[in-house]
Amino acid sequence: MSDDEYWELFEESLKLLSEGRWAEAETAYRKLVNLRPNTSIYWIGLGRCQLAQQKVSDAETSARKALELDEKMHHAWNLMGCVLKARNDFRGAEPYFRKAIEINPKDNTAWSGLATTHLGMGKDTDALEAAKKSIEINPKFFESWLVLGMVYLRSRMPAKSEEAFQKLVEVAPTMPEAYDLLAMALRAQGKNVEAAKMTEKAQGLRT
Numbered sequence: 001m002s003d004d005e006y007w008e009l010f011e012e013s014l015k016l017l018s019e020g021r022w023a024e025a026e027t028a029y030r031k032l033v034n035l036r037p038n039t040s041i042y043w044i045g046l047g048r049c050q051l052a053q054q055k056v057s058d059a060e061t062s063a064r065k066a067l068e069l070d071e072k073m074h075h076a077w078n079l080m081g082c083v084l085k086a087r088n089d090f091r092g093a094e095p096y097f098r099k100a101i102e103i104n105p106k107d108n109t110a111w112s113g114l115a116t117t118h119l120g121m122g123k124d125t126d127a128l129e130a131a132k133k134s135i136e137i138n139p140k141f142f143e144s145w146l147v148l149g150m151v152y153l154r155s156r157m158p159a160k161s162e163e164a165f166q167k168l169v170e171v172a173p174t175m176p177e178a179y180d181l182l183a184m185a186l187r188a189q190g191k192n193v194e195a196a197k198m199t200e201k202a203q204g205l206r207t
Helices: 003-018 022-035 040-052 056-069 074-086 090-103 108-120 124-137 142-154 158-171 176-187 192-206
Strands: none
Touching (some): 003 040, 022 040, 040 074, 124 142, 142 158, 158 176
């Protein structure tokens, strides 16, 4: 493969990843890791594509390979945390997200991953703190608003939960679960008419 062809493949992989075309992106990253198997970032890209397609075991293999190649790559620690979180191994995932944050404190997705991990372990105060940190870094990432809303809902603070889920709907308008969660917060306040509209919106997105 010529240098021009290699860079074309690299650019294609980034484009496919950014567009969420996971199967095609996986194929592109598979070619890249075959060409340059000692490049950590390609294994990370491959793992992200695999995880997005629920290929959790394959994603774990890719994440561990990335860590083996470069332990200073915070994306690799983050990916491994996401793999364990996908298995509901929240206790196992926590140190990976913490390591990613230690390497790069500005990685909002690692803070968000830590927040969801704490939520899964019932550590609501820690989940709230991590979610707020993620939002401070990047307020447009959906997962942190989801955690924030869930913590408030579990704490019987439905008005605050509604605010968080409203933001979730803003940043993830095509995500039906966002409207389901907003409907829950509305019903908890007796806003049944508004809740019904949100449920209808969620159903519309699923059809």
